[in-house]
C-alpha cells in the first residue's frame with residue numbers, strides 16, 4: 001500500500017499534449033459554437049472529432065503502436081480529458097477512446113477480430129461505444145440486459161449509453177448459453193435501434209440501444225469478458241476524475257475572472273471577503289482533486305496494485321468537487337449565471353451528470369470500505385434468531 | 389538551496405561513511421548527532437559546514453529513511469520544531485556568518501530549544517501592528533513589551549523576536565528582527581493554560597531586555613520582510629512531512645472502527661469513509677506539493693496545505709469522539725502540565741479533539757490563509773484598507 005512511487009506531476013510531453021489540445025479547441029471549439037450545437041439536432045461535432053484524430057491521434061491515444069495507435073497511457077488520456085471537459089467539447093472521446101478501447105484492450109488482443117477493431121479505432125475509421133448505462137459502476141454484476149441465443153444473435157435493451165448515436169460499432173456485454181460474453185455489433189446491422197434520449201448533460205449525449213435478434217461477433221467470453229467490462233468501468237471512473245478536474249478548474253477560473261471585474265456597492269465584487277473565502281475553498285478543492293486525479297491516472301497507467309483504491313478515492317472526491325465548483329460558478333455570476341447564453345450551465349450539467357456516471361460518490365465510498373477494511377455497521381437484526 | 393550539489397548516490401555514500409565510522413548501536417546519541425551534523429547530513433540543502441551539503445532538499449528524506457533503517461538516533465524534531473522549522477531557515481537566509489556558526493549546530497542537535505516571540509495581545513493576525521519597542525542604546529537594543537501565545541517559551545534558550553524600532557513610519561516598515569536570549573533577567577515567562585488543561589504556551593513579559601546589535605537578523609527596519617521567511621517556513625512545516633496511507637489522525641479512528649464493531653452505525657460509517665477519502669486526498673496533495681518542490685517548481689498549492697490539514701484534523705478528531713460514544717464523555721487528564729512536545733498520537737481522543745482546535749489558529753488563522761490564497765494566488769483585490777500608509781503611532785487602537 002505504498003504510494004510513494006506515484007508520479008503526481010505532469011511530464012513535459014504531457015504539458016505539450018495539453019497545449020496542443022487546448023490550442024486546437026480554442027480555435028475549433030469556441031463556447032458559442034458549443035452552445036449553438038446544443039439547440040441543433042447534430043449535438044456532436046464530428047468534424048472536430050476528426051481533426052483531433054488527424055492532427056493529434058486522439059481516437060487511438062490508448063491503442064498500442066502495434067495496432068496503429070499512439071501507445072499512450074492513462075496519464076495522457078487524463079490530460080486530454082481535462083482539456084476536453086474544460087471546453088465541454090462534444091466529441092465521443094470518453095465513450096470510444098476510453099471506455100470501448102479499454103474494454104477491447106482487456107480482451108485477447110492476439111485475436112484477429114479484436115486486433116482489427118483496435119486498428120480501426122486507432123485510425124479513426126471506426127468509433128465505438130461500450131453498451132452499458134453511463135451510470136454503471138465498476139464492481140457491479142455483469143450486465144444482464146442483453147441475451148445471446150445459441151447462434152450468437154443478441155436481443156435486449158441497454159439504456160443511457162454514452163456516445164452511442166455516433167458509434168458505428170457497439171461493444172455489447174450479453175449473457176448467452178455459455179455465460180457472459182462481450183460482442184461486437186455493427187450499429188447499422190438489422191435489428192439494432194439506437195434512440196437518442198434527452199440528456200441532462202447537453203454535451204455528452206446518451207441513447208437507448210435496442211437489439212432484436214442482431215447478428216454479433218463474440219470478442220471474449222467468461223471471466224475475460226467480465227473482467228474486460230469491469231476494468232473498462234474502473235479505468236473510465238478513474239479517468240473521469242480528470243474530466244472533473246478540468247470542469248472544476250474552468251469554473252474557478254471563470255468565476256475569479258468575473259468577480260475581478262464586476263462592480264457593485266462601489267467596489268469590485270471580488271474584494272468582498274465572503275466571496276474570496278468561498279473561492280479560496282474551491283481553489284483548495286481543485287488543487288486536491290488534481291492530486292487525486294493524477295494519482296488515479298498514474299496508478300491506471302502502471303497497473304499499480306492499489307489502483308482500485310486510488311480510483312475510488314479519486315471519484316469519491318473529484319465528483320462532488322466539480323459539482324461544488326460548478327454550483328458556485330452559477331451562484332457567483334448572479335443573474336447572468338442563470339442564463340442559457342452563459343456557458344456556466346454546460347459545466348454544471350456536465351459536473352452533475354458525471355457525478356452519477358460510472359458510480360456515484362456513495363457507491364465508490366462503499367466499495368472503498370471493503371477495499372480498506374472499514375466494514376459497515378452490522379444490519380439491525382431485530383430479535384435474535386431462534387435456533388431450534 | 390544549490391541545485392548542483394551532490395546527487396543521491398553521493399549523499400548515500402556519505403550516509404554509509406557515517407554509519408561505518410559511528411556505529412549507531414554503540415555510539416552515544418549526542419556524539420552520533422554531532423558526527424551527522426558535521427558530515428553535512430543534518431539538512432542536506434544547507435551549505436557545507438553548516439550541517440548540509442548544498443544538495444537538493446528532496447534528498448533529505450532519503451537520508452532520514454536510510455538512517456532510521458540503520459537504527460540511528462534522531463534529533464527528536466518534535467521537541468525543537470520552532471527552531472528547525474522557523475528559526476533555522478531565517479538565520480540561514482538573513483544571519484551573519486557569526487550568527488550561523490553560533491546558532492545552527494546547537495539548534496539542530498536539540499541542545500538549544502527555540503521559541504517564537506511574535507504575537508502580542510494587540511497584534512495577532514495583524515502582526516505588523518505589534519507594539520513591543522526596541523530602542524537603541526550604544527551597541528545594544530533595549531526591548532520592552534509583552535508577547536503572548538508563545539509555545540515552549542518555558543523550555544527555550546533562545547527566541548526569534550520582532551519588535552518596533554521606528555513608530556514614526558507605517559507599521560510594516562518600522563519593525564526589526566532579533567535573536568533574544570531567554571535567560572536575560574528582563575524576560576519573564578508565565579504559563580497560559582490551554583483548553584486541553586495544560587500550558588503549552590505562555591505569555592512573555594520583556595522589561596528592559598538588552599539585546600546586542602550583533603544579534604539583529606537583517607537590516608534595521610526590515611524585520612517584516614525577514615519575518616515573512618519565518619512565517620512561510622512555518623506554514624510549509626505544518627503539513628510538510630510525508631505520511632503513509634491512513635497515517636495521521638485518521639489512523640486511530642480507523643483502528644477503533646476495526647476493533648470495536650459494537651460502536652458502528654451506518655451514519656458514522658458514511659462520515660468515516662468521507663473523512664478517510666479526504667485524508668487520503670490531502671495526503672496525496674501534500675505529496676504532489678513535495679514533488680513540485682523536488683523538481684524545483686514550487687506551486688502555489690503549498691499555501692493550501694495548512695488549511696487542509698487543520699480542517700481534516702478537526703473533523704477527524706470530532707468524529708472519533710462521537711464514535712467512542714459513552715467513552716467520549718471522559719477525558720484523559722486535566723492536569724496543568726508543562727509539555728515540551730505536542731503529542732497528538734500518544735494521547736486520548738478528547739485531547740486530540742481539543743488540541744486540533746489550535747490548528748486553525750496557530751501559524752496564521754484559516755481565515756487569514758483564505759485571504760492570502762484569494763489575494764496572492766487567485767489575484768483578487770484586497771479589502772479596502774485604512775492602515776497602510778499611516779505612521780504606526782497614529783493608528784487607532
Ligand SMILES: Cc1cc2nc3c(=O)[nH]c(=O)nc-3n(C[C@H](O)[C@H](O)[C@H](O)COP(=O)(O)OP(=O)(O)OC[C@H]3O[C@@H](n4cnc5c(N)ncnc54)[C@H](O)[C@@H]3O)c2cc1C
Nearest residue numbers: 504505506507512513537538539746749750751752753755
Ligand atoms: C496553540 C497555539 C500556539 C501558538 N504559538 C505561538 C508562538 O509560539 N508564537 C507566536 O508568536 N504566536 C503563537 N500563536 C499565536 C497565533 O499565531 C495567533 O493566535 C494567530 O495569529 C491569531 O491571532 P489572534 O489570536 O490575535 O487572533 P485575532 O487576530 O484577534 O483574530 C480573531 C478572529 O478574527 C479573525 N480575523 C482576524 N483578521 C481577519 C481578517 N483580516 N479577515 C478575516 N478574519 C480575520 C481570525 O481568523 C480569528 O478568527 C499560537 C497560537 C495558538 C492557538
